[in-house]
Amino acid sequence: MKVKLLFFAGLREQLGTLGEEIELPGGVSTVAALRLHLESRGGAYEKAFSEKALVRAAINQDMVQPTARLKAGDEVAFFPPVTGG
């Protein structure tokens, strides 16, 4: 199953990329599982997605909880807590 990843703000800078298409390994079916998978890449990813890092997520441009389920073709965005207004 493929999904499109997007990163914003400080997270985008930490990872040095705007995003990517990713083939999810079997068993990665929620936002929380995807976050753990990204953390397991090590390096900047390990730091950016560590348990204590404040990371929010959206699926198809809707803010979601970590338990939200992923499906093929989703646009999954990770970003720090928002600071607009």
Add this chain to the structure above:
Amino acid sequence: MKVSVQREDFDLSAEVKALAGGSRSIGAVASFVGVVREVAMTLEHYPGMTESAIRKIVEDAAARWQVMDCTVIHRTGELKAGEQIVLVAVASAHRGDAFAACEFVMDYLKTRAPFWKKEHRPEGARWVEARASDDDAAQRWQGAAKKAV
């Protein structure tokens, strides 16, 4: 409803006039303008999600109070100290609904709309960290009953 995410500045009085003139039953327009404090900043956002998140917030406000029309403008890109960042203006028949809905939209915009500020300080640029007080401000509306007007 008018929702605009733009680089250009906005004219408060023109926006309020446009709202107030929309219907003869409008008796109140409450507006809030956010201004850049102290240091220049760059505002990044998530195009597409930003607009739909703001529309949802306004719809939530309209489910609680009488919102006859609403304008939300949020700027992005480079902004200097003293420049306007955000405008929320709500038109209603009476002031109670207009005041409450305006504050509600602002509180949720700060915690739900995907914008991020990067401050340019003399010692270097840094991303602004979210404040727990902003979450608290949005949280206090949970379960809050419609205000008497």
